[in-house]
Amino acid sequence: MRLGIGRLPTYVLGRTLLGVAGALAVIAGVIVLIEFVDISRTVGGRSETNFVHLLWLTVLKAPSTILTLLPFAFLFGTLAAFVGLNRRSELIAMRAAGVSAWRFILPAAVAAFVVGAVTVAALNPLAALLNVKFEQARTAMLEDYLTSTPKETWLRQGDxxxxxxxxxxxxxxxxxxxxxxxxxxxxxxxxxxxxxxxxxxxxxxxxxxxxxxxxxxxxxxxxxxxxxxxxxxxxxxxTLDDQAAIERFTTPDAIAFWRLPATIRGTEQAGFSALPYRLRLQQLLATPLLFAAMSVLAAAFSLRLMRLGGLAALAGSGVALGFIFFFFNQFCLALGKAEIIPTLAAAWAPPLLALLSGLTLLCYTEDG
Missing domain, CATH: 2.60.450.10 (Lipopolysaccharide (LPS) transport protein A like domain)
Structure with a gap:
């Protein structure tokens, strides 16, 4: 029995990761389709290019957008996995056997945290690199159009x-x-x-x-x-290098995580405000916590017993609350950029609030 109970968290974790992978595949497919349509309109309509080039631009541009919406993959994937376990009465059997919900939710939250750390450390720099290549390829395709409508550029350097x-x-x-x-x-x-x-x-x-x-x-x-x-x-x-100069042409979201500290120092040495870059750095540091919070929140909204009814409504409420927290996160970032609230509060308050909400609901569901 102990061996069986010990395997349960691993089984639930596997089902959760499978659900997250499925949600990510759906989100990625939708994003690629939307990006392809947008690039076809903005690039294809202004230059002589073919389908393969447009598809290549889409492949370069889509990863950065996918990473932005990755918290929804954990929200939808975890919710789908736990609702599925609940509908098949597997969660009921686990809890009847004396397995606490904390025992199989904690591995899912830890896995989400680890995936968030990998996303920040490895996937974010890769997406930033692809975004730079996208801008270069896009500029090359629109060379004639951009020549006729030049865009003024400002840089600053100094010591x-x-x-x-x-x-x-x-x-x-x-x-x-x-x-x-x-x-x-x-x-x-x-x-x-x-x-x-x-x-x-x-x-x-x-x-x-x-x-x-x-x-x-x-x-x-x-x-x-x-x-x-x-x-x-x-x-x-x-005092600039090619990478630093390119970063001055782009938004903070397009700068790789490992380049942000140097960008902050260079921007401040040049006499500019580094607030947008500091806010982006704190946002990326808070990403693992945001992924874990979305996972806990989704699991907490799907633990209600089937015999009590209202599971679909509760799961729908979890999805709605996830959207609310996501837009609350964007709202806090906007306030941080406007210097209305401190940078740390703008970056860390939404994931902390989402995590505390999930833990509160989980305590109420599990411990009454």
Missing amino acids: AKSQVVIRARAHDQVGGTVRLKGVSLFMYAVGPNGGLEFSRRIEADEARLYPGYWRLTGVREAAAGAGTVRSESLSIPS
Whole structure:
């Protein structure tokens, strides 16, 4: 009997992981379809491309969206697994044999936490890399369209001695190197009191970023109180690398987890606010807890005995509550970006609240 009872948590865990995998497959299929339609409309309608290229763009773009909605896979998958066990009276038999609900829910929650940690440490960087490749491929396909409708780009770099503000009419990548077109550089010296003093302005037809410096061509340079000096090329030091420069063109959500600390330091050194990147970092750190909370919440809403009735309504309430917590999470992130609430509260409050809600319902269901 002890051996049988010892195997029960493993059996329930297996059914839960199978349910999560099924939910993930459904969510991924829907996302791929939606992304393909969107890319066909935005890219296919503006360039001469074929089905294979559109499908490749979809494969590059979909993983980042799937990771965003991954908590729903744990919510729906765990809920489906436990409702199935309940309908087949397996949960009733386990609990009648004296097995506590805590015993088979805890492995599912721990597994969700571990999957969340793997997602943050490995899958998030992979999705960020694919997202960068998506932007590059998309830019290449829309080169003619983007040339006719250029988008202005702003960058900033600097250290304790100087600051450089860079404006460009357009940007792209050539052989993995960032290239700016129609460039204006506004160079400032940092004074003893931390103030900025304008030193010179540089105009260039093109700028390419190499390790440690910008290479400018078609240069026109003007210092304060002096005339214009023209030159074919000019090199100026840079504190940016290709990856850091690309990250300035993207949203914090597209930056890999392991790159966020360096991005935060570089952004603050350049004089910008690193709040969006700090919020993203805390959100990723809270992801394992969010996955575990969704798993506990789904299990707690599916433990009601079949003979008592109302299981379908209770499971539906669990799904609704999961959606509420997900949108509450997005709402808190919006408040955090607006600096209305602290960064830690914006990132950690929703998963903690979801976990406490699930544990409260589980205590009430299990212990009365």
